[in-house]
Amino acid sequence: MAVLGIKxxxxxAGCALNLGKTCAIFHxxxxxxxxxxxxxxxxxxxxxxxEKTLKPQGAPAQQxxxxxxxxxxxxxxxxxxxxxxxxxxxxxx
Numbered sequence: 001m002a003v004l005g006i007k008x009x010x011x012x013a014g015c016a017l018n019l020g021k022t023c024a025i026f027h028x029x030x031x032x033x034x035x036x037x038x039x040x041x042x043x044x045x046x047x048x049x050x051e052k053t054l055k056p057q058g059a060p061a062q063q064x065x066x067x068x069x070x071x072x073x074x075x076x077x078x079x080x081x082x083x084x085x086x087x088x089x090x091x092x093x
Contacts, residue, residue, distance in 0.1 A: 004028045015041050017050060024050045 008018045008029045017024040017040055025040050032038040040046045 005030060009033055011038065012041070016047050017042075024054060 006022055006027060006029075008015075008020075008023050011033050012018045012023065012029055015023075015038075017026075023029040023040070025046050026032050026038075029038065032040065
């Protein structure tokens with residue numbers, strides 16, 4: 001049986017609740033994305049709740065991501081280059 005991770009998944013990239021190693025609200029973020037939509041993704045109600053009650057004192061404020069997710073800005077894959085097979089030259093070893 002596989003163990004569920006507590007680390008945010010790729011879809012959490014632009015969320016204000018993404019703390020890098022954990023989610024500010026949910027213990028297992030991957031379960032929230034099973035239905036292709038997380039109820040806490042940039043949800044103002046959850047963000048406000050975190051800011052008021054759960055956020056440790058002195059922690060820096062989360063800034064929204066200004067860059068698109070890594071998958072969106074990835075370069076398109078280059079087609080594979082086929083190389084010609086070389087034949088041995090007659091008379092040489």
